[in-house]
Amino acid sequence: MSLIELHYDVPGDDFTRAGEASGSVKAQLKKLGFDPGVIRNVVIALYEGEINMVIHAGGGEIDVSIDPDQIRMVLRDHGPGIPDVALAMQEGYSTAPDNVRALGFGAGMGLPNIKKYTDEMRIDTEIGVGTTMYLRVDVKN
Amino acid sequence: MTVREFAALQNLQVLVEGDLSREIGGGYCGDLLSWVMSRAQSDDCWFTVMGNVNAVAVSVLADCACIVLCENAALDEDAKTKAREQGVNVLTSEENAYTLAVSLGKAL
Numbered sequence: 001m002s003l004i005e006l007h008y009d010v011p012g013d014d015f016t017r018a019g020e021a022s023g024s025v026k027a028q029l030k031k032l033g034f035d036p037g038v039i040r041n042v043v044i045a046l047y048e049g050e051i052n053m054v055i056h057a058g059g060g061e062i063d064v065s066i067d068p069d070q071i072r073m074v075l076r077d078h079g080p081g082i083p084d085v086a087l088a089m090q091e092g093y094s095t096a097p098d099n100v101r102a103l104g105f106g107a108g109m110g111l112p113n114i115k116k117y118t119d120e121m122r123i124d125t126e127i128g129v130g131t132t133m134y135l136r137v138d139v140k141n
Numbered sequence: 142m143t144v145r146e147f148a149a150l151q152n153l154q155v156l157v158e159g160d161l162s163r164e165i166g167g168g169y170c171g172d173l174l175s176w177v178m179s180r181a182q183s184d185d186c187w188f189t190v191m192g193n194v195n196a197v198a199v200s201v202l203a204d205c206a207c208i209v210l211c212e213n214a215a216l217d218e219d220a221k222t223k224a225r226e227q228g229v230n231v232l233t234s235e236e237n238a239y240t241l242a243v244s245l246g247k248a249l
Binding site: 015016018019022023026036043044047048051103104105107109110113116117 | 172173174175176178179183191193194195196198199201202219223227
């Protein structure tokens with residue numbers, strides 16, 4: 001059992017609400033006195049994950065476990081799955097449609113950013129079933 | 142320099158007033174939201190043409206001092222609402238990002 005456990009439902013195709021989970025987690029971590037660098041890493045990874053859920057998967061769920069030494073996040077969706085994870089991890093590769101690009105997303109930086117700002121990133125994905133991403137950010141002294 | 146002082150210096154119009162007494166620590170220019178979020182620093186004045194609700198979210202998450210919409214780029218209605226809710230300073234100018242960033246750089 002972690003110190004604090006948070007759960008969020010991310011609605012699909014609703015860009016106006018994307019970022020609510022990240023914002024809430026940011027506020028919690030701030031309140032708990034976490035280092036701004038740690039908060040930044042968590043928030044960037046989480047927001048990219050939220051946006052991916054909205055763009056590609058019709059929404060999903062996020063669980064965040066906060067402990068003094070690490071923050072763990074599980075992002076689960078029931079979207080189409082990722083056919084080629086290695087390709088999706090390449091900076092600049094994107095399958096986002098034009099309307100999403102016009103909003104300032106779809107630059108192919110989502111998954112690379114998540115990897116860059118976390119200490120562990122694991123993706124379980126199955127075509128037609130969905131994707132679950134396990135993320136961990138360590139609190140380094 | 143505060144957001145209010147920079148607004149006066151560059152004749153920026155305030156579209157949403159959060160905390161105009163907030164100090165500006167630096168500046169960042171960019172329109173790709175993932176790029177900006179991972180690179181803009183806390184207290185930056187963010188120059189962009191992205192006036193949508195996601196830009197407001199990125200500003201909050203990156204902890205920018207304000208958003209300056211360059212070249213009279215529009216602020217969407219739902220973005221305005223979200224900025225009000227979140228207390229985000231949003232300003233606008235007819236100048237481009239280069240001109241505004243140079244001005245800020247000289248002033249800081």
